[in-house]
Amino acid sequence: xxxxxxxxxxxxxxxxxxxxxxxxxxxxxxxxxxxxxxxxxxxxxxxxxxxxxxxxxxxxxxxxxxxxxxxxxxxxxxxxxxxxxxxxxxxxxxxxxxxxxxxxxxxxxxxxxxxxxxxxxxxxxxxxxxxxxxxxxxxxxxxxxxxxxxxxxxxxxxxxxxxxxxxxxxxxxxxxxxxxxxxxxxxxxxxxxxxxxxxxxxxxxxxxxxxxxxxxxxxxxxxxxxxxxxxxxxxxxxxxxxxxxxxxxxxxxxxxxxxxxxxxxxxxxxxxxxxxxxxxxxxxxxxxxxxxxxxxxxxxxxxxxxxxxxxxxxxxxxxxxxxxxxxxxxxxxxxxxxxxxxxxxxxxxxxxxxxxxxxxxxxxxxxxxxxxxxxxxxxxxxxxxxxxxxxxxxxxxxxxxxxxxxxxxxxxxxxxxxxxxxxxxxxxxxxxxxxxxxxxxxxxx
Numbered sequence: 549x550x551x552x553x554x555x556x557x558x559x560x561x562x563x564x565x566x567x568x569x570x571x572x573x574x575x576x577x578x579x580x581x582x583x584x585x586x587x588x589x590x591x592x593x594x595x596x597x598x599x600x601x602x603x604x605x606x607x608x609x610x611x612x613x614x615x616x617x618x619x620x621x622x623x624x625x626x627x628x629x630x631x632x633x634x635x636x637x638x639x640x641x642x643x644x645x646x647x648x649x650x651x652x653x654x655x656x657x658x659x660x661x662x663x664x665x666x667x668x669x670x671x672x673x674x675x676x677x678x679x680x681x682x683x684x685x686x687x688x689x690x691x692x693x694x695x696x697x698x699x700x701x702x703x704x705x706x707x708x709x710x711x712x713x714x715x716x717x718x719x720x721x722x723x724x725x726x727x728x729x730x731x732x733x734x735x736x737x738x739x740x741x742x743x744x745x746x747x748x749x750x751x752x753x754x755x756x757x758x759x760x761x762x763x764x765x766x767x768x769x770x771x772x773x774x775x776x777x778x779x780x781x782x783x784x785x786x787x788x789x790x791x792x793x794x795x796x797x798x799x800x801x802x803x804x805x806x807x808x809x810x811x812x813x814x815x816x817x818x819x820x821x822x823x824x825x826x827x828x829x830x831x832x833x834x835x836x837x838x839x840x841x842x843x844x845x846x847x848x849x850x851x852x853x854x855x856x857x858x859x860x861x862x863x864x865x866x867x868x869x870x871x872x873x874x875x876x877x878x879x880x881x882x883x884x885x886x887x888x889x890x891x892x893x894x895x896x897x898x899x900x901x902x903x904x905x906x907x908x909x910x911x912x913x914x915x916x917x918x919x920x921x922x923x924x925x926x927x928x929x930x931x932x933x934x935x936x937x938x939x940x941x942x943x944x945x946x947x948x949x950x951x952x953x954x955x956x957x958x959x960x961x962x963x964x965x966x967x968x969x970x971x972x973x974x975x976x977x978x979x980x981x982x983x984x985x986x987x988x989x990x991x992x993x
Contacts (some may be wrong), residue, residue, distance in 0.1 A: 552754050553591055553618040554708045556584060558697055562592050565693050566669065571692070573641065574670035576649075579697035579781070580861055582772050584750045585673040587643050588697070593671065598641040601633045605651040606659030616654040619661050624860040626667070643669040650674040659689040664834045676779065676831055696832070698908040699748030699862040701991055702740065708753050711739065721976060722985070722992045733975045733986060740988040741885045744901050747864015769868040776833050783831075788813055789824050793834065796858050799871035800896035805917045805927060806839065807951060818854040826934045828858075835859045835903050837913035837930065843940075843957075844964055845933050847914040857915065863901040870897075898987060899929060902943050902971055906930060906989040916940070918960070926953040932993060937966030939993065951982055969993055 552742045558577070567577045577585045586604070593600035603612060611631060619625055630637055631642070637644075649656045649672040662670055672692070700708065703715040718736065721728050728736070746756050746765055755761075757770045780789035795812045802808075807815045818825065837857045842850035855958055860866040867882065883889075903913055916928045930941040938961075942954050951970045958965060958981065967972070977984045985993070 550758065552708075553749075554584070554700065554750055554753065556588050556697075556700070556704060558588055558695065559592065561695055562588070562671075563596070566596060566696045567693075569693060571666045571669055572663065574663055574672055574689070576674065576692040576694045577671045577697050578674055578694060578832065580699075581675050581775060581932050582749055582751060583699050584698055584699055585675075586647050587750065589647065589671045589673050593643045593645055594626045597643045597669070599635055599640050600643045600645060601629060601635050601637065602645045602647060602653070604647040605655065606648045608652065613652055613654075616652060616658050619658045622661070622665050622667075628840065630733060634982050637668055639667050641671075643671060646670065646672045648674060650676055657687055657689065657839050660687070660691055663689070663691040676783070676827075694822055698832075699864075699904070700750065700753065701748060701905060701908045702988055703745070703991070704744050705743045705748060705753065706739065707752065709739075709742075711759070714739065718989060722989050725978070725983075727975045727977060728986075730975055736986065736988055737888070737973055741888065744897065745867055745882060745885055745908045747862045747867070748904075749862055749864060754865055765864075766868055766882075771873065773865055773869055773872065774970055776831070779831065780828070784824055788816070788821060789828055792821075792824070792828065792858070794869065796834065796860055796897070797866060799858065801870075803896070805925070806855045820857070833861050835861050835907045835913055835925070837903060838963065839914050840914040840916050843914075843916045843928070843931055843938060843961060845936055845938060847931060847933060848912065848979065849852055851914060855990065858902075859903040859913075859975045861904060861907070863897065863904050866900045867897065895943075898945040898971075899943050902930065902941070902987065906932070906993070909991045909993075916957070918956075926956050928953055928957050934966050938964050939967045939969060941971060941993070942967065943987070944970065948972065951979070951992070954982055 570578055570878045576587060579585050586969050590602055607889060615625055615628060626637060636653055646655050652885055656672065659670060659672070683796065706712065706714045746752050747769065749769065749772055751772065752765050752768045756765045777793065778792045780793055781787060791812055792809065799807050809818055829836055837859065838851035838853065839848050839855040841852050860869065907913060914931045916931055917925060919925050928940040929943045932939040932941065940954055940957050942951050955972065958968060968982050970982050971987045971990055973982060973987060974984065976986060
């Protein structure tokens with residue numbers, strides 16, 4: 549299967565780094581495995597520099613690794629590097645890529661001295677960058693411009709499948725609060741459901757374009773999930789991290805107000821598993837939404853670290869993980885999503901994709917739960933901070949436009965609210981003070 553190189557928004561951010569940094573920092577691209585970090589780094593090097601060297605530390609031989617134990621003589625270091633790769637480097641016109649830099653901690657530590665030298669530019673890619681074994685015994689360089697890379701968002705997915713103008717229409721409608729019409733909305737939802745099924749992992753998108761076969765896409769996603777589970781087993785040999793990861797769909801399906809680690813691992817609590825949970829967050833394969841105990845600007849100041857929800861960073865992987873114990877042909881979510889019959893019982897799929905879209909747009913994730921005097925529980929699915937106000941979000945997996953949680957939240961915290969949103973599957977419209985927004989616009993909020 550021929551791998552395609554897809555257009556990614558991160559490329560513009562990389563151009564800005566090259567222009568503004570002018571060699572004063574290295575660019576560190578962090579993200580989960582298999583999201584395209586290596587691909588975009590090499591494409592950028594090929595297009596924006598006269599020459600480049602790519603050091604892939606997952607396969608680098610000992611001669612290359614040993615170079616980073618002795619960087620005091622940079623003239624020798626660069627001569628040796630050019631000789632090993634048979635590439636000529638040109639001052640201020642070449643770049644060196646450290647791919648999977650977490651696998652060679654001395655190389656990351658060397659960035660401080662290499663950047664100070666200013667001869668060449670440096671791009672690092674890595675996952676699991678803060679895991680103890682990957683930083684043990686080294687000084688983490690401050691001379692890094694760090695950027696996060698996520699699975700392809702909906703706009704990037706539309707670019708990949710040849711529908712570049714489609715998101716321009718979506719953006720225009722949202723910015724101008726213009727309805728699209730039910731026929732157009734149905735077409736856009738069909739594209740969005742396809743995105744939910746395939747997800748934003750480049751290999752999965754490539755499999756869809758090459759084979760036009762969901763079974764082939766599902767096979768790719770299963771391989772990626774197995775890779776993630778293997779990584780978690782290496783990080784945490786006890787198996788707790790892999791069990792927590794594999795149980796995400798089941799925990800969301802329970803429709804509880806938080807991820808109950810004790811239901812997955814006997815006698816466990818979030819406090820006791822703090823280091824494991826931190827490592828999972830560092831992997832960037834999952835997104836955490838923390839309960840905001842006081843829903844006001846500065847959510848992180850009032851976030852409860854022991855009360856959270858956990859989502860997969862890619863909803864395509866989520867769809868597959870939910871049915872890992874069954875054959876693709878028995879995957880109910882595929883059938884129901886394709887036929888637009890995803891009922892309330894599977895609404896958590898929409899909650900996962902909204903979490904993914906908000907996170908890839910640069911938002912931290914928070915939510916809020918509360919009870920009325922009679923004891924009825926309410927939940928605001930997500931909270932955003934805008935200016936000096938907050939924006940509550942309620943997610944529906946259908947066109948149902950009731951928003952009791954938003955209404956009750958408004959009664960309690962009206963002075964704090966800038967806008968309130970209902971994300972659902974119908975056309976854009978206003979319903980009193982609530983803006984009802986098609987779910988495919990979530991990344992624009």
